[in-house]
Amino acid sequence: MLRNNILLSGMLKFVGLATSFLIVPVTLHYLDNEPYGIWMTISSMAFWIFTFDIGLGNGLRNYLTATISKGDFRTGGVYVSSTFAMLSVIAVIIGLLSIPFITVLDFNRILNTSSLSNDYLRFVFFVAIFLTLINFVVKNIGFIYVSLQQYAINDLLTVGGNVLALFVIFLLTKLTDGSLLYVVIALMAMPVLMFVLGGIPLFVKYPELRPSYKKIDINFNKDVVKKGMGFFVIQITSCLVIFGGSNFFISHFSGPAAVTTYNIAYKYFNLLVIGFTVFIAPLWNAYTDAYVKGDWSWIKRTFFKTLMVWGVMIGAGVVMLFCCNLFYQLWVGEKVLVPFFVSVSVLVYVAFFNLNNCVTYLLNGLNIIRVQICCSVVVTVLYLLVVTLLGKSLGIVGVVLCMASSYAVMGIIHLYQCWLIITQKAKGIWIK
Numbered sequence: 001m002l003r004n005n006i007l008l009s010g011m012l013k014f015v016g017l018a019t020s021f022l023i024v025p026v027t028l029h030y031l032d033n034e035p036y037g038i039w040m041t042i043s044s045m046a047f048w049i050f051t052f053d054i055g056l057g058n059g060l061r062n063y064l065t066a067t068i069s070k071g072d073f074r075t076g077g078v079y080v081s082s083t084f085a086m087l088s089v090i091a092v093i094i095g096l097l098s099i100p101f102i103t104v105l106d107f108n109r110i111l112n113t114s115s116l117s118n119d120y121l122r123f124v125f126f127v128a129i130f131l132t133l134i135n136f137v138v139k140n141i142g143f144i145y146v147s148l149q150q151y152a153i154n155d156l157l158t159v160g161g162n163v164l165a166l167f168v169i170f171l172l173t174k175l176t177d178g179s180l181l182y183v184v185i186a187l188m189a190m191p192v193l194m195f196v197l198g199g200i201p202l203f204v205k206y207p208e209l210r211p212s213y214k215k216i217d218i219n220f221n222k223d224v225v226k227k228g229m230g231f232f233v234i235q236i237t238s239c240l241v242i243f244g245g246s247n248f249f250i251s252h253f254s255g256p257a258a259v260t261t262y263n264i265a266y267k268y269f270n271l272l273v274i275g276f277t278v279f280i281a282p283l284w285n286a287y288t289d290a291y292v293k294g295d296w297s298w299i300k301r302t303f304f305k306t307l308m309v310w311g312v313m314i315g316a317g318v319v320m321l322f323c324c325n326l327f328y329q330l331w332v333g334e335k336v337l338v339p340f341f342v343s344v345s346v347l348v349y350v351a352f353f354n355l356n357n358c359v360t361y362l363l364n365g366l367n368i369i370r371v372q373i374c375c376s377v378v379v380t381v382l383y384l385l386v387v388t389l390l391g392k393s394l395g396i397v398g399v400v401l402c403m404a405s406s407y408a409v410m411g412i413i414h415l416y417q418c419w420l421i422i423t424q425k426a427k428g429i430w431i432k
Contacts, residue, residue, distance in 0.1 A: 008152035016159040017274055023166050023187075024267060025332055028260075030169060031178045034115050037247075037256030039183055040263050041111060042125065044247040046132040046188065056083050056090075057140050062367055064147035065288045073208040080144060081215035084137065091133040098129050113256050116180065124181050131188035138195040144202060144209060149289070151282040157198040161191030234369065234376045241380050242406050243353075249399050253392050262396050265338050265346040268327060269320065272313050272347075276354045279309050280361050287365025299362070300422045306358050313354060317347050345397045349404035356411035359418045370432040371417050375410045382406075 028036050060083040067076040107121035108114055142154035168186040176182060203210040251259045283302060290298050320327075324343045328336070363369060383406045387399060394402065420426035 008155075012152060012155040012159045016155070016162055017271065019159065019162045019166050020267065021331065023162070023169065024264070025335075026166065026169055026173060027183060028332060028335055030173045031180060031183060034113060034256045034260075035178065035180045037251060037259035037263075038111055038113060038116070038121070039180060039187075040259045041247045041251050041256065042128050042184060043187075044245070045125075046128065046135075056087055057143050059083070060140065061143045061147055061285065062288055062364070064144065065285045066292055068147055069289050069292045073206065076147075077208045077210065077212075078215050078217050080209050081211045081213070082217050084140065084211045085213070085216045087137045087140065091136050094136075095129065095133050102126060102129070111251055111256060120181075124184055127181065128184050128188060131185070131192060135188065135192045135195070138192055138199070141195045141199045141202060145198075146282075146285055148206075149282075149285060151285070153198070157194045158191065161194035164190040164194065233373045242383055242403050246399065246403060249387055250396055253394070253399070254396060258396055260336055261338055261342060262346070262400070264328060264332060264336050265324070265343050266350075268324060268331075269317065269343070269346045269350045271320070272317050272350050273354060273357075275316075276310065276313050276357070280306055280358060284361045284365045287362055288367075291366050296422075303362050303418065303422060306361075310354055310358050314351055317351060321347050339397075341397050342400070345400040345404065349400050349407070352404050352407040352411050356407045356414060359411060359414040362418050362421075363414060366421070368417075368421065368431060370429050372410075372414065374429075375413050379406045379409055 027039070031039065060079055064076050064079050067073070067079065102122055102125050105122070106118060107125065108116075108118050111121070142157055145151070145153040145157075165187045168190065169183065172179070172182050172186065246262070247259050250262050283306065286302070287299060290296075321343060324338070325340070328338050360372060363372060383402055386402050387394070390398065417426065417430050420430050
């Protein structure tokens, strides 16, 4: 099953990859550089909101996988219902708290732009938050598929939403003038639609997992929240601030057009992240399943394979670096010029990002995350100090290299922890 999921996931990732590359020139042609940079910042904001699930999605993923591995679907249904209920409450709270902030914020100053009015940007952000909060809840339907070891279906829902969004934006280019609002609706509403549709066959086939207020049990939420809070700290630091905040910092210090430059390079080298994710993404839950069954030999063998694949990805990245300028020219033409050292910095960042994912997928699957929490908090504080104090002088390259350094430090520490665990030498905090 794992091999089939990887193969099918790989094919879907290829479709998703082609879609993501097509979306860029189509959207750029529709919006131009600066509004596109604003859209990239809005998409980062959506990523920030996703982290405020206090780790419930990942907590559900681990506990649901464990109960399904034991064949206990009834308990799994309680976990699903309790988690979805709490996520809905959180979404409502975030929505209510966002209203006064959006009402008073000066978006022209925050985004360093004057091409769109503050009132227009305010309305766009209202719409973006509304759609994001719906997706905040329904995207967890994908986690249920992942817990059932059907990772490829989660990919199908994600890719399907992107394909629909591309189709809608293509229609917009033919029927309307450039509108940031229309782009936000197209790119944020289509994923919601796909996950809702994906939930129909899931809950028909597995009625025990269908969310119901009758199955809500606060005691089960305590288990999920306790573990989820650890994931939340990791999300809010290393994921939210370092990864998700890149567009904001670049926009604030260098302007929205610089965000576009960075994202062109990032989308190109993100091929390495996508390719590596195809291989390791199903392993999180597979590690959990193997751990429940006590299959340590499989865990050790599989982990070392992931490190070898990571090494191959580094070699592929070097080849991509020498081809990057030709690719940019064929992809976006003269619309966006990407300096070579921006590409170098993004490659370094992606390499260490992949390394950190490689090792943390094992730690997450085994529910051993205490060291991750400590590393994420300390490294993120240091990252913020450097970027906020030196942001204007760092430029795009400096900000990206700060991100790379952060993931390098965390990746090396986590790699050492994985070695201790696999060799049965982990003690104290290293095994918690």
